[in-house]
Amino acid sequence: MVKVTRIATTVCALGALLATTGLAQTAFAQTQAETTSVxxxxxxxxxxxxxxxxxxxxxxxxxxxxxxxxxxxxxxxxxxxxxxxxxxxxxxxxxxxxxxxxxxxxxxxxxxxxxxxxxxxxxxxxxxxxxxxxxxxxxxxxxxxxxxxxxxxxxxxxxxxxxxxx
Known part of the structure; x- marks a missing residue:
């Protein structure tokens, strides 16, 4: 049970990290587009x-x-x-x-x-x-x-x- 909980926690943390990275890249791309379109x-x-x-x-x-x-x-x-x-x-x-x-x-x-x-x-x-x-x-x-x-x-x-x- 403890092993399953650790795996679930690791998977959730990895998912959150990937989601955050994706959002960060999207935000960076939007900022870059705004900078070049001013x-x-x-x-x-x-x-x-x-x-x-x-x-x-x-x-x-x-x-x-x-x-x-x-x-x-x-x-x-x-x-x-x-x-x-x-x-x-x-x-x-x-x-x-x-x-x-x-x-x-x-x-x-x-x-x-x-x-x-x-x-x-x-x-x-x-x-x-x-x-x-x-x-x-x-x-x-x-x-x-x-x-x-x-x-x-x-x-x-x-x-x-x-x-x-x-």
Whole structure:
């Protein structure tokens, strides 16, 4: 009787685990579909034309503005190097947010490294919903600024990005 109870308990636990895993995979697939179907705040082509950069988030939280991009593939089996590294010149001239006529450079960490991807390569494949992603943290413009433009190397300037406050 004890052996039957243990077997029944094990079978129930295994069934619950499989059901939970199935639900988790379904929830993940739904979340992934929702992420890729959100209308972008702004779009621009990469220099090589392999993908479209889409601003999916521009959040001002306190004194930090975080902008997130995803790259939607436009080509099949194409690798595109957006940028290899961030030199001091690139940091000062190629990575910034423009709010009105004020330029905001990327924030840096305690080692003076910009708070963004140190290099960016995307792999475009029309069968995949996303070719890559990018994010950057900038000083937040004043609260009365409702939208900004973003400039990063290898991508058209992304204009009229509406900000969300949190």
């Amino acid at each position: 209308a972008p705040l702004a779009t621009g082509l990469t220099d090589g034309g392999a993908a479209e950069a889409q601003v999916v988030e521009a959040v001002r939280a306190g004194d930090v503005l975080t902008i997130k991009l995803r790259f939607k593939p436009l080509a099949t089996n194409q690798l595109e190097r957006i940028y290899d590294s961030i030199s001091q010149d690139a940091y000062e001239n190629s990575f910034y947010v423009l709010a009105g006529n004020k330029k905001y450079l990327l924030l840096t960490d305690s080692s003076d490294k910009p708070l963004t991807n140190p290099n960016l390569v995307i792999k475009a494949n029309k069968d995949s919903p996303i070719a890559g992603s990018w994010h950057g943290r900038f000083p937040a413009p004043p609260k009365d600024v409702a939208e900004v433009s973003l400039t990063i190397p290898g991508v058209e300037t992304l204009d009229a990005i509406k900000l969300t406050d949190r």
